[in-house]
Amino acid sequence: DGNVKRVLCRLYNVDEAPQKSAVEKALWAFSETLLEPTNDPWTHNQAIMELGATVCTPNKPKCEQCPVQSLCDAFSEGTQTERPVKVAKKKTPHHHIGVGVISRKDGRILIQRRPPQGLLGGLWEFPGGKQEDHETVEETVKREITEELEIEVEVGELIAIVKHAYSHFKITLHAYHCCYMSGDPTPRAATDCRWVPLEQLEEYAFPKANKRILDVLT
Numbered sequence: 001d002g003n004v005k006r007v008l009c010r011l012y013n014v015d016e017a018p019q020k021s022a023v024e025k026a027l028w029a030f031s032e033t034l035l036e037p038t039n040d041p042w043t044h045n046q047a048i049m050e051l052g053a054t055v056c057t058p059n060k061p062k063c064e065q066c067p068v069q070s071l072c073d074a075f076s077e078g079t080q081t082e083r084p085v086k087v088a089k090k091k092t093p094h095h096h097i098g099v100g101v102i103s104r105k106d107g108r109i110l111i112q113r114r115p116p117q118g119l120l121g122g123l124w125e126f127p128g129g130k131q132e133d134h135e136t137v138e139e140t141v142k143r144e145i146t147e148e149l150e151i152e153v154e155v156g157e158l159i160a161i162v163k164h165a166y167s168h169f170k171i172t173l174h175a176y177h178c179c180y181m182s183g184d185p186t187p188r189a190a191t192d193c194r195w196v197p198l199e200q201l202e203e204y205a206f207p208k209a210n211k212r213i214l215d216v217l218t
């Protein structure tokens, strides 16, 4: 019970999160120590739950009204609002992705197909990748396109910025117009690539974030 854990963490001024199994074991042991003089588990549990629900509340414990104040280590240390210790939330990773909408003189646009396995497997996308610490997003776009397709492009204007969240990370997609300069597109990680007329792009299955770039283009 959350009320019981909170009261015990405060009474014993436990400085670790009660979700840890070692801490949980220690709380059980504390509870048994408290129970011993009464030997009445039901009344004991009810009393602690009641204390947690009415006096030793999560945000503003009413220590001045508390019947066990003299036994409370957190009260004597002034740490009652820091107990129980909260588990630090993991920050969701956030990546900046630079992609290029590469067009050549006849107006066709180059797209590539992701490998069938893994995230977004088999979908088509605008080429690009993750920004590295030392580079601008424009530099990312140029580098990724050279690495992924072995072609050279000139990075032009920013077309769109799209934010998207996956289950374990977030991305901000920066899409740039790119002018095809040289090289024969050769997919390195992708399974295929094609020059597609703008009006036919909608016939291809794109991931959600790429679709929003497509919406800006068409």
Ligand code: SF4
Pocket (backbone or CB within 6 Å): 007, 010, 011, 055, 056, 057, 061, 062, 063, 064, 066, 067, 068, 069, 072, 074, 075, 080
């Ligand atoms: S003294 Fe305050 S922190 Fe300690 S058990 Fe009582 S209400 Fe909770």
